[in-house]
Amino acid sequence: QKEVEQNSGPLSVPEGAIASLNCTYSDRGSQSFFWYRQYSGKSPELIMFIYSNGDKEDGRFTAQLNKASQYVSLLIRDSQPSDSATYLCAGPRPHYNFGNEKLTFGTGTRLTIIP
Amino acid sequence: GAGVSQSPRYKVAKRGQDVALRCDPISGHVSLFWYQQALGQGPEFLTYFQNEAQLDKSGLPSDRFFAERPEGSVSTLKIQRTQQEDSAVYLCASSFFPGVRNQPQHFGDGTRLSIL
Numbered sequence: 719q720k721e722v723e724q725n726s727g728p729l730s731v732p733e734g735a736i737a738s739l740n741c742t743y744s745d746r747g748s749q750s751f752f753w754y755r756q757y758s759g760k761s762p763e764l765i766m767f768i769y770s771n772g773d774k775e776d777g778r779f780t781a782q783l784n785k786a787s788q789y790v791s792l793l794i795r796d797s798q799p800s801d802s803a804t805y806l807c808a809g810p811r812p813h814y815n816f817g818n819e820k821l822t823f824g825t826g827t828r829l830t831i832i833p
Numbered sequence: 834g835a836g837v838s839q840s841p842r843y844k845v846a847k848r849g850q851d852v853a854l855r856c857d858p859i860s861g862h863v864s865l866f867w868y869q870q871a872l873g874q875g876p877e878f879l880t881y882f883q884n885e886a887q888l889d890k891s892g893l894p895s896d897r898f899f900a901e902r903p904e905g906s907v908s909t910l911k912i913q914r915t916q917q918e919d920s921a922v923y924l925c926a927s928s929f930f931p932g933v934r935n936q937p938q939h940f941g942d943g944t945r946l947s948i949l
Contacts, residue, residue, distance in 0.1 A: 752937070761943060763940070806876075819936075821876070821878065824875050826874070826875050
């Protein structure tokens with residue numbers, strides 16, 4: 719079992735609708751999670767991080783973390799065509815060493831917003 | 834510079850050649866990471882530096898891969914005797930200070946390596 723798993727998609731959502739992206743993880747020691755957006759040929763760009771149970775909102779984005787069920791999700795409200803990208807879920811490897819917060823990524827979910 | 838800079842953006846090499854990939858992190862960032870991203874996959878960790886010290890190289894796939902950061906700023910990832918399976922995008926990321934949780938890693942645009 720991979721440490722971080724995502725549905726690879728692709729996921730298509732009409733413009734203006736809510737896009738829901740999900741990620742599960744295997745190690746209960748994982749403390750925090752990051753959502754990165756990656757446009758084709760570009761670098762991953764951090765859009766949200768979350769480390770507490772519950773919801774965290776930032777503009778049109780809401781990250782949700784449920785440690786009991788070991789899943790983390792990202793909701794994008796009022797989806798725009800510019801949101802079309804691959805979304806990567808990542809968590810630090812659970813065992814820290816010398817402050818090394820190397821990230822474990824899921825395979826990414828490719829999201830397309832249909833105008 | 835304002836962000837993490839990687840060069841070259843694209844590199845084509847013949848199987849068996851050696852290649853060197855450069856990463857210039859954000860000024861003042863102590864932590865530096867290298868990741869490998871295969872097509873359609875998420876990035877996979879290769880190695881980690883804290884200043885000039887390479888504290889974790891557990892992700893390097895073979896002894897053909899070597900990384901250094903001699904002065905604690907610019908880093909070079911070297912791949913010797915390249916193989917076709919080395920074809921991937923190599924991403925460099927930096928963050929300001931180790932041991933502070935949840936601080937973001939800032940990624941460069943990567944070097945796309947193609948081995949013929």
